[in-house]
Amino acid sequence: MTLPEGARERWVRTGGIELCVAELGDPERPTVVLVHGYPDSKEVWSEVASRLVDRHGFHVVLYDVRGHGRSGVPKPLRGGFTLEKLTDDFLAVVEAVSPDRPVHLVGHDWGSVQSWEFVTVERTRGRIASFTSMSGPSLDHFGHWINKRMTRPTPRRVGQLLGQGAKSWYVYLLHTPVLPELAWRGPLGKRWPGILRRIEKVPAGDYPTPSLASDAAHGAWLYRDNVRPRLRRPRADAYAHAPVQLITPSGDRFLSERLYDGLEDWVPRLTRRVLPAGHWIPRTRPDRLASWIDDFVSSVERERQTEAAGEARGDDAGGPVRKAATGRYAERFAGQLVLVTGAGSGIGRATAFAFAEAGARVIAVDRDAESAARTAELSLLVGAPEAWAEAVDVSDEQAMEKLAAKVHAEHGVVDVLVNNAGIGLSGSFFDTTSEDWRRVLDVNLWGVIHGCALFGRRMAERGQGGHIVNIASAAAYQPSKALPAYSTSKAAVLMLSECLRAELADQGIGVTAICPGLVNTNITATATFVGVDAQEERRRQRRSTRAYGLRNYPPEKVANAVLRAVVLDKAMVPVTPEARGSYALSRFLPRALRALARVGPPL
Ligand SMILES: NC(=O)c1ccc[n+]([C@@H]2O[C@H](COP(=O)([O-])OP(=O)(O)OC[C@H]3O[C@@H](n4cnc5c(N)ncnc54)[C@H](O)[C@@H]3O)[C@@H](O)[C@H]2O)c1
Missing domain, CATH: 3.40.50.1820 (Alpha/Beta hydrolase fold, catalytic domain)
Structure with missing residues (x-):
């Protein structure tokens, strides 16, 4: 030597x-x-x-x-x-x-x-x-x-x-x-x-x-x-x-x-x-x-x-008080670079916070610039040593390429990628237009493909492991007459995750599909209901928001499942009791699940 x-x-x-x-x-x-x-x-x-x-x-x-x-x-x-x-x-x-x-x-x-x-x-x-x-x-x-x-x-x-x-x-x-x-x-x-x-x-x-x-x-x-x-x-x-x-x-x-x-x-x-x-x-x-x-x-x-510049300007040392990383998983994630898409709301925001609490450096990506910025700001307060916001539409391939180039140049290779951004779309197959299909597949499937391809490739090239989490849904294995397009997009995400997991196993990169059931987030208020007029759509949005509110499963619990899944390198994790129940049915009593599908569960 x-x-x-x-x-x-x-x-x-x-x-x-x-x-x-x-x-x-x-x-x-x-x-x-x-x-x-x-x-x-x-x-x-x-x-x-x-x-x-x-x-x-x-x-x-x-x-x-x-x-x-x-x-x-x-x-x-x-x-x-x-x-x-x-x-x-x-x-x-x-x-x-x-x-x-x-x-x-x-x-x-x-x-x-x-x-x-x-x-x-x-x-x-x-x-x-x-x-x-x-x-x-x-x-x-x-x-x-x-x-x-x-x-x-x-x-x-x-x-x-x-x-x-x-x-x-x-x-x-x-x-x-x-x-x-x-x-x-x-x-x-x-x-x-x-x-x-x-x-x-x-x-x-x-x-x-x-x-x-x-x-x-x-x-x-x-x-x-x-x-x-x-x-x-x-x-x-x-x-x-x-x-x-x-x-x-x-x-x-x-x-x-x-x-x-x-x-x-x-x-x-x-x-x-x-x-x-x-x-x-x-x-x-x-x-x-x-x-x-x-x-x-x-x-x-x-x-x-920054401090030197502040001193030169005569700033005092005030500002919000930052909390040190104390989260349960601090030993595992402190200092790691974590990118979460759809981080401006719901499960994505809660996941960004959970990684921040564990001391990770967080990149909050959302198509809504303001909510992404808010997530980054709050991440700093709950323990992230650094946090950044990026306003990007995950379905836009070129925008995602630019994002990946910027992240790799400025912050390095991502250690954990969470492809979470997704949209809801409900309505019968025949009411779902080609445009509707494209919209839901563009975000829910192509968004995940872009994320895996652009950030996963660099992770693999670096040769030092990492983890990709894709937020699918219980709808990935639970058929329903109410959600043909959404469920198809999520089934594809689940299978993509499984295939990629096999491909990346030798490189020490884990891939996990998270499959939540009903989680109390904003998704119901923004979901599209096809085949009905605008007034009826708003009524259905309110109705499902009420139902999800009554169910009241917090996104923080899904976030916790995400961190746990990375630590344990799980392939697939159904989250919420109903998601676990329907997963058991899909494996052991698929006929019962098919019968349930005809009743049409909510999103
Ligand atoms: N809430 C549930 O019951 C539930 C259940 C199973 C799976 N999921 C999945 O969890 C994920 C998160 O959903 P949520 O419930 O937190 O919803 P949410 O609406 O609260 O949050 C979704 C976030 O993603 C962002 N987003 C949407 N499209 C985007 C795009 N093209 N590019 C970038 N950002 C985009 C939105 O601006 C929003 O901030 C989704 O993939 C959803 O399908 C949700």
Whole structure:
């Protein structure tokens, strides 16, 4: 593993040793500093660094932590690796590479452990614009986490302690004298590349670096100098003074996800992201990491610019108070980019809010500009770190193409797409004109096709998973003489979802069809009733609005089902008891359902 082409190496002197620092990209651009873990050197970031420079245009800085790679080794070793000294090193590097602007810090493993120190001590305030943490907790937060579980044990908390204790076996070993050094210089050092390949699926290559044995031997002092003292006496004021993005690999063998429970208490502005991967994500998931770092850094930079512009204008810090993401699914969706169509009303608006509450960045699309804008505004208040409104008619292919181009250029690839926009149309087949058919199919089916094609393609090309939710209806499997066109459009959406699910399964993209029954929204008031005059149409609209109001199933429950379906990667979810009942009938007693169809249920 080598540094990407074009890396400029230099030496930074600090505390009597020289640190080897590499820089890539234009120093005028925002600076991202990548700090490596144990037993690695700065080269572990090569893949991420080259993407951050080439695709995302950042100024990227990597350095070998003292005692690692080509950096100098402190003497004596004992006491040479304290978090205080590591903070001195970081400040010296930052002073050399970005003296005038705060940097965006990214740490993995021990690089993250030490970066937590950097972002929570006073002397770095104003030097760090943001911090992205991966697989390395703050020792102070960890100390408090343990204390809480020891002093107020419940069966669950004891289970969590034992769980993390079992994952920390190597930490105990690293505290033994000499043994780790001998192991790394001997059999473990030789087998390490094979172990990483087999267990962590780290791609083969010239990894590890030639300095592995000495990196690993010196790095043992990171543990010995810091772990015990900090866990025994964690700092009480270890609050982050910059926004933090926490990336948690759900398959990490060394760290339990539970370690980050309650992290919001320490980090006022926390974005959580979960990645189905093992511990060495800088090597195994560089695309995903680079795009998440880009999203996060860019949003912090935009905020900084807005604040700077506000300060220049003399604005006060007033305005509506934003709520932090607290939703049930915050761990899963925080920071993700979610696009919802038909987000100006009903199920779409409720879904946008549910994702916002989970901390997602929301794009609210509706053909009605004002209601889309309102949804975006309110999304910010309920927890979305960012929200945008777009006025687009989903049935208009060119408008959708423009929307996709704009979204991809300005915000990146969508993580969750919810094709929700739809219209109601009721009346017998023979009263339904070709124009009526076209209108309902254009919105309810073509709108979904455009969404899947334009946003799904980019999701698939990115190769890092995602999810598409299509709002179909119980009408998709429940025949009715009252809704031939609407039901046909929804049946097509259901089948499209199933086919696409099969096609995208290998790319880690889930596709879900949501099939609600009767939900209390505006759809009844705007639905078209064919074969009757305008007065009768209004009467029917009022009648069905009353009926749906009496049924009173809230769109928020459908929204909750949407988030749950994404988390559980469900193929098809009937929502409301009547939708579940008719689904059961369609599978086990289709004749009964056909008989019901002749009675003609409402929309
Ligand atoms: N309400 C129900 O009982 C029910 C039941 C099953 C399925 N659904 C489906 O749920 C979805 C949402 O419906 P709702 O009940 O929330 O209705 P709603 O009328 O409250 O909201 C629909 C939103 O979609 C927007 N929209 C309509 N056509 C559009 C277009 N061409 N481009 C962009 N935006 C457009 C509207 O402006 C509106 O804001 C629809 O697909 C509907 O078919 C609703």
